[in-house]
Amino acid sequence: MTDTRTLLHPTRLGALVLPNRLVMAPLTRTRTGAERRPGPLNVEYYRQRATAGLLVSEGVAISPEAVGYLDTPGLWREDQVEGWRAVTEAVHAGGGRIAAQLWHVGRISHTSFHDGAAPVSSTSRAADARSYTAAGYEPVSTPRALATEELARVAADYRHAAVAAREAGFDAVEVHGANGYLIEQFLTSGVNDRTDAYGGDVAGRARLLGEVVDAVVEGFGGADRVGIRLSVGNGTSGATDDDPAGLLAHVGGVLQQRGLAFVHYVEPVTPEGRRTDLTAALRSTWHGPVVLAQGFTPDSAAEAVREGRADAVAFGRAFIANPDLPERVRLGAALNEPDSSTFYGTGARGYTDYPTLPQRAA
Numbered sequence: 320m321t322d323t324r325t326l327l328h329p330t331r332l333g334a335l336v337l338p339n340r341l342v343m344a345p346l347t348r349t350r351t352g353a354e355r356r357p358g359p360l361n362v363e364y365y366r367q368r369a370t371a372g373l374l375v376s377e378g379v380a381i382s383p384e385a386v387g388y389l390d391t392p393g394l395w396r397e398d399q400v401e402g403w404r405a406v407t408e409a410v411h412a413g414g415g416r417i418a419a420q421l422w423h424v425g426r427i428s429h430t431s432f433h434d435g436a437a438p439v440s441s442t443s444r445a446a447d448a449r450s451y452t453a454a455g456y457e458p459v460s461t462p463r464a465l466a467t468e469e470l471a472r473v474a475a476d477y478r479h480a481a482v483a484a485r486e487a488g489f490d491a492v493e494v495h496g497a498n499g500y501l502i503e504q505f506l507t508s509g510v511n512d513r514t515d516a517y518g519g520d521v522a523g524r525a526r527l528l529g530e531v532v533d534a535v536v537e538g539f540g541g542a543d544r545v546g547i548r549l550s551v552g553n554g555t556s557g558a559t560d561d562d563p564a565g566l567l568a569h570v571g572g573v574l575q576q577r578g579l580a581f582v583h584y585v586e587p588v589t590p591e592g593r594r595t596d597l598t599a600a601l602r603s604t605w606h607g608p609v610v611l612a613q614g615f616t617p618d619s620a621a622e623a624v625r626e627g628r629a630d631a632v633a634f635g636r637a638f639i640a641n642p643d644l645p646e647r648v649r650l651g652a653a654l655n656e657p658d659s660s661t662f663y664g665t666g667a668r669g670y671t672d673y674p675t676l677p678q679r680a681a
């Protein structure tokens with residue numbers, strides 16, 4: 320068994336110095352209300368988890384167009400900046416660092432969020448997916464393919480959100496390039512059916528990603544505080560690709576050129592639990608820090624770090640249930656079990672009421 324204390328060694332992601340290698344994965348919790356603005360309950364949730372080496376926020380919509388679910392937060396209005404500032408101040412007061420995950424859902428959305436208009440995508444074909452709307456779970460709506468001329472405006476929306484993230488006191492931003500959302504809708508051959516310069520070969524399909532990254536670097540003010548999350552090879556919400564290794568190698572090169580702080584990769588795992596070798600394809604061209612995610616335990620995470628496959632490892636469900644995850648790893652203590660029935664919803668239950676070790680003992 321690998322010594323999990325490896326995870327408690329410091330590391331560096333660009334300009335960010337992490338006291339440990341346990342990253343809190345981005346986790347949508349649908350608790351920021353119709354205003355899509357963090358309040359005191361959200362501040363408390365992030366404050367509780369400030370001992371993570373790095374916290375990545377839940378997906379934060381960059382613009383009204385970028386929204387796809389009920390009660391998820393945004394970062395396009397001044398009052399949202401104020402709401403997030405209270406979060407970043409609480410995390411900093413607890414000694415932590417936090418990145419904003421900048422999110423555009425693309426076609427994983429519903430007309431009810433857009434005054435009846437169609438969501439936008441690389442394509443006009445609908446995903447086989449559902450969105451949580453005011454009427455409950457609904458199939459996502461058929462999108463409208465973005466016109467070539469609109470893509471500069473999409474990149475500008477990302478830039479605007481990156482400026483807002485800086486104002487809100489975030490230490491970094493993570494571009495959400497994963498999980499079948501807008502950027503992956505451009506990246507993957509199974510979704511992108513465009514005939515313009517933003518489709519076709521890998522260079523065309525990765526063009527929007529490169530332009531978005533440039534806009535975010537400009538907006539936030541430095542590549543060494545910008546990371547990106549990728550999940551190529553998982554096929555989430557129909558985002559399949561006929562050559563995921565080739566796509567990852569190309570995208571890795573695009574990111575290497577820009578000198579980003581980190582690449583956060585949702586590593587595909589087979590149904591039998593075997594990790595695929597796609598991380599090696601990414602690492603063939605990307606030589607900076609890698610954060611791996613998906614199904615890790617402290618043991619398997621320590622092994623990934625020891626093998627040099629990961630510089631840090633993100634934990635999703637474990638951080639939902641264990642606000643003091645680094646301390647539990649340090650002590651080799653048992654973990655609380657997450658309750659999936661309260662992952663999404665409202666209120667403190669299943670959100671801010673998971674006990675720390677001393678609270679459980681008391």
Ligand SMILES: Cc1cc2nc3c(=O)[nH]c(=O)nc-3n(C[C@H](O)[C@H](O)[C@H](O)COP(=O)(O)O)c2cc1C
Nearest residue numbers: 344345346347377378612613614615634635636662
């Ligand atoms: C409730 C929930 C919400 C999630 N929200 C996001 C999100 O906003 N952005 C994102 O990139 N991934 C999101 N994910 C995926 C997680 O970041 C993570 O990749 C996934 O949970 C697998 O890691 P785990 O096995 O450590 O939980 C979410 C997962 C869960 C369970």
